[in-house]
Amino acid sequence: YPIEKIRNFSIIAHVDHGKSTLADRLLELTGTIKRGHGQPQYLDKLQVERERGITVKAQTATMFHKYKLHGCNDGNIDEPSTFLLNLIDTPGHVDFSYEVSRSLAACQGALLVVDAAQGVQAQTVANFYLAFESNLTIIPVINKIDQPTADPDRVKAQLKSMFDLDPSDALLTSAKTGQGLEHVLPAVIERIPPPPGSSSSPLRMLLLDSYYDEYKGVICHVAVVDGALRKGDKISSAATGQAYEVLDIGIMHPELTPTGVLLSGQVGYVVTGMRSTKEARIGDTLYHTRTTVEPLPGFKPAKHMVFSGLYPADGSDFDALNHAIERLTCNDASVSITKETSTALGLGFRCGFLGLLHMDVFHQRLEQEHEAHVISTVPTVPYIFEYSDGSKVEVQNPAALSSDPKKRVIACWEPTVIATIIIPSEYVGPVITLCSERRGQQLEYSFIDRYQQSDLVKLDILLNGKPVDAMATIVHSLKAQRVGRELVDKLKKFIDRQMFEIIIQAAIGSKVIARETISAMRKNVLAKCYGGDVTRKRKLLEKQKEGKKRMKRVGSVDIPQEAFHQLLKVS
Numbered sequence: 024y025p026i027e028k029i030r031n032f033s034i035i036a037h038v039d040h041g042k043s044t045l046a047d048r049l050l051e052l053t054g055t056i057k058r059g060h061g062q063p064q065y066l067d068k069l070q071v072e073r074e075r076g077i078t079v080k081a082q083t084a085t086m087f088h089k090y091k092l093h094g095c096n097d098g099n100i101d102e103p104s105t106f107l108l109n110l111i112d113t114p115g116h117v118d119f120s121y122e123v124s125r126s127l128a129a130c131q132g133a134l135l136v137v138d139a140a141q142g143v144q145a146q147t148v149a150n151f152y153l154a155f156e157s158n159l160t161i162i163p164v165i166n167k168i169d170q171p172t173a174d175p176d177r178v179k180a181q182l183k184s185m186f187d188l189d190p191s192d193a194l195l196t197s198a199k200t201g202q203g204l205e206h207v208l209p210a211v212i213e214r215i216p217p218p219p220g221s222s223s224s225p226l227r228m229l230l231l232d233s234y235y236d237e238y239k240g241v242i243c244h245v246a247v248v249d250g251a252l253r254k255g256d257k258i259s260s261a262a263t264g265q266a267y268e269v270l271d272i273g274i275m276h277p278e279l280t281p282t283g284v285l286l287s288g289q290v291g292y293v294v295t296g297m298r299s300t301k302e303a304r305i306g307d308t309l310y311h312t313r314t315t316v317e318p319l320p321g322f323k324p325a326k327h328m329v330f331s332g333l334y335p336a337d338g339s340d341f342d343a344l345n346h347a348i349e350r351l352t353c354n355d356a357s358v359s360i361t362k363e364t365s366t367a368l369g370l371g372f373r374c375g376f377l378g379l380l381h382m383d384v385f386h387q388r389l390e391q392e393h394e395a396h397v398i399s400t401v402p403t404v405p406y407i408f409e410y411s412d413g414s415k416v417e418v419q420n421p422a423a424l425s426s427d428p429k430k431r432v433i434a435c436w437e438p439t440v441i442a443t444i445i446i447p448s449e450y451v452g453p454v455i456t457l458c459s460e461r462r463g464q465q466l467e468y469s470f471i472d473r474y475q476q477s478d479l480v481k482l483d484i485l486l487n488g489k490p491v492d493a494m495a496t497i498v499h500s501l502k503a504q505r506v507g508r509e510l511v512d513k514l515k516k517f518i519d520r521q522m523f524e525i526i527i528q529a530a531i532g533s534k535v536i537a538r539e540t541i542s543a544m545r546k547n548v549l550a551k552c553y554g555g556d557v558t559r560k561r562k563l564l565e566k567q568k569e570g571k572k573r574m575k576r577v578g579s580v581d582i583p584q585e586a587f588h589q590l591l592k593v594s
């Protein structure tokens with residue numbers, strides 16, 4: 024598939040702003056799924072996602088869409104050409120931002136969905152910055168415009184003031200009524216650039232995600248950055264050096280659809296002989312065995328902030344729980360697992376999660392998808408303890424704290440974050456109360472777009488003692504000397520000598536801070552004119568008059584337009 028007809032994009036949004044509904048509508052519009060397929064939020068495949076109405080795992084779907092794009096056709100310039108669009112769904116909740124940044128790595132653009140009534144919310148800001156840092160083209164989509172309280176103009180103003188997004192770029196949609204949806208895919212095709220890779224370079228493929236399928240085994244989601252991959256090819260992992268044969272390869276359309284090949288710029292799936300998803304390192308680079316390539320930048324590893332113990336409800340079920348956890352972590356690489364023993368509960372696991380919601384979702388998935396019954400211990404954040412014997416340990420389990428009298432605790436540390444909270448001013452009071460309840464310290468407090476007291480002065484330019492109002496500027500007092508000097512030098516360069524001396528000065532009030540003089544000259548245009556050629560003489564006089572037109576006379580001094588232009592360049 025020609026790379027210039029591929030677009031890889033994500034939909035990012037705050038929870039509930041309509042991301043999954045919009046994704047469904049786009050899949051329907053392109054005929055990828057049937058309208059009214061009876062299962063809303065198609066990409067939310069997990070039961071927990073449907074029950075809680077949140078996206079947990081990033082999912083991908085490939086769509087085909089016919090569109091007439093200037094300069095891009097399938098041979099006939101009058102016919103629209105078919106574009107291959109890879110839509111990568113992302114979770115909205117902060118606990119899953121690890122999944123978000125992973126999915127963005129394969130994209131060149133993102134639809135930033137904002138609820139027309141609620142406006143910009145915390146996760147809109149966080150996700151915007153993830154996309155912005157990944158250099159993605161951002162298309163603002165103001166959704167739910169059908170709601171009676173919708174106020175798209177307010178949202179446009181927010182997008183402008185918070186993210187510097189042009190209000191005229193925003194699309195107005197209702198994923199519920201279908202209003203405005205016809206503009207979404209044209210904007211994706213027109214505004215988002217095709218992927219940057221090259222089909223002729225050696226294969227480099229980013230491993231985005233992996234999961235375990237009962238029938239096919241480990242299925243890897245991949246983004247082919249450079250080169251091409253075919254069924255039967257031998258590939259190696261940059262992380263482990265392990266080699267595999269490609270047994271099946273294809274796209275998610277939206278179910279696994281074998282294609283036999285994936286080309287540069289495409290996102291799809293690969294099945295190799297991997298036995299466990301542990302072999303599929305998320306963020307790994309896969310390449311053709313026996314070639315040498317520079318690995319692609321990987322992902323930031325997940326940071327575990329909440330730890331809790333997991334034990335089988337019935338002590339004898341340890342093996343079953345072990346199996347269930349192994350299967351589930353195949354699908355969720357962002358959980359850390361270590362075995363532990365409790366005197367009360369027996370053999371179990373200590374699990375690290377990204378946050379409390381992540382922990383809840385993991386429990387629910389263990390029960391629903393793997394029929395495991397678990398007891399979990401009170402969640403804790405990791406603490407650091409320093410003991411009297413000089414050792415320092417990270418403690419993720421209260422039971423691990425030393426009770427040895429020779430090893431007394433002499434200091435402890437808890438995790439903190441430096442957070443920026445952006446809120447409407449009416450919420451400042453309650454938010455500050457909430458923060459102080461958590462022993463938060465206010466480091467700084469400021470209004471966005473505020474004025475700041477400053478030391479400003481008016482810098483005048485005087486020609487032969489007369490101030491020229493059009494050349495006056497307001498500058499910071501610390502810059503005044505330098506700017507004044509530059510302005511005077513520029514003017515000297517661009518004002519021609521005239522029949523009298525010109526004094527150029529820069530002054531603050533009555534204090535002159537820079538000065539230059541242009542000495543007098545008698546400019547005789549006829550000097551070159553020898554002989555008595557009258558027509559030539561007249562021509563030259565005309566030319567001098569023309570030149571004067573482009574001059575501005577200030578007092579008695581003629582200033583060329585160019586001098587004014589040059590002054591603008593001084594800052």
Ligand code: GTP
Nearest residue numbers: 038039040041042043044077078115167197198199
């Ligand atoms: P997460 O997956 O948790 O991030 O949420 P989401 O952003 O995917 O939101 P979702 O698509 O699940 O929509 C949230 C709710 O808003 C659902 O009840 C939708 O039916 C509703 N909704 C989505 N789009 C619109 C719209 O344009 N208008 C109205 N009135 N409701 C909408």
